[in-house]
Amino acid sequence: MDTRKPLIAGNWKMFKTVAEAVQTASKLASLCQDLTSDSDREVMIAPPFTALSSVHGVIEGAASIHMGAQNMFYEKQGAYTGEISPDMVLSTGCTHVIIGHSERRQYFNEQDETINQKTAAAIKAGLVPILCVGETEKQRESEETFSVLDKQIRIGLKGFSVDELELLVLAYEPVWAIGTGKTATSGQAQEVHSFLRNQLEKNYSNVLANSVRILYGGSVKPDNISELMNMPDVDGVLVGGASLSADTFSQIVHY
Ligand code: PGA
Numbered sequence: 001m002d003t004r005k006p007l008i009a010g011n012w013k014m015f016k017t018v019a020e021a022v023q024t025a026s027k028l029a030s031l032c033q034d035l036t037s038d039s040d041r042e043v044m045i046a047p048p049f050t051a052l053s054s055v056h057g058v059i060e061g062a063a064s065i066h067m068g069a070q071n072m073f074y075e076k077q078g079a080y081t082g083e084i085s086p087d088m089v090l091s092t093g094c095t096h097v098i099i100g101h102s103e104r105r106q107y108f109n110e111q112d113e114t115i116n117q118k119t120a121a122a123i124k125a126g127l128v129p130i131l132c133v134g135e136t137e138k139q140r141e142s143e144e145t146f147s148v149l150d151k152q153i154r155i156g157l158k159g160f161s162v163d164e165l166e167l168l169v170l171a172y173e174p175v176w177a178i179g180t181g182k183t184a185t186s187g188q189a190q191e192v193h194s195f196l197r198n199q200l201e202k203n204y205s206n207v208l209a210n211s212v213r214i215l216y217g218g219s220v221k222p223d224n225i226s227e228l229m230n231m232p233d234v235d236g237v238l239v240g241g242a243s244l245s246a247d248t249f250s251q252i253v254h255y
Helices: 018-031 049-059 086-091 102-107 112-125 137-141 145-156 163-167 186-203 206-211 225-229 246-253
Strands: 007-011 042-046 065-069 096-099 128-133 169-172 213-217 236-239
Touching (some): 018 246, 042 096, 049 065, 145 186, 163 206, 169 186, 186 206, 186 213, 186 225
Parallel strands (some): 096 128, 128 169, 213 236
16 A cells, blocks of 8 residues: 655755745745645755744644754753754754755764664654665765665664654665756666665565655756656655755645
């Protein structure tokens, strides 16, 4: 049974002041008025931490626009200067959190073990974890794609029961396709998504494998979204650059 409602997620990264974020979110909310909670798709935006509360005020009435954080720390509270806890994220109105984005892995040295702790903290807090995985260009060229992804999900999801993974969303983001204008072909995306689903089935259960949404990310644009969404194992997208404009992102949402 396929119950995977497509999720179109936008990651604003380190862009937009509070005022800019509010402006984009309100425009998006008005462009997405046709979407209701029983629509055939869900939308999520991940503004920077500083804009979360204000953006929440703007999208609160928009039934199918959810809000996520781009990262968080796994500890509940404490002397961790500069970090943000799961409860803090929740208290802004977030329902989702992006974990293990390749930019976090690459520039902030996040390891699979830390990502596993963050995923656990998200699940415990009742936040939907969007766990990002993906290979670099070098790894793809040396045919390590599947072994890299297997390791990322094996360690990233270590220690969870099938029930705990009910909310999990995976995002396959080949590092070579992020912000480069190079998109994986729909065939390349489908091949990896189907591999990831098989791993979930092997490691957990058939029911879980069929219910976890697997998003594709990396240079998604209005003109390639439909082809990607036509693939049987692509259940949505995680959009960076093209989510910064409400108009462009709305075109992607309405693929
Ligand atoms: P991009 O970023 O759409 O700008 O390639 C995707 C992402 O990092 O999630």
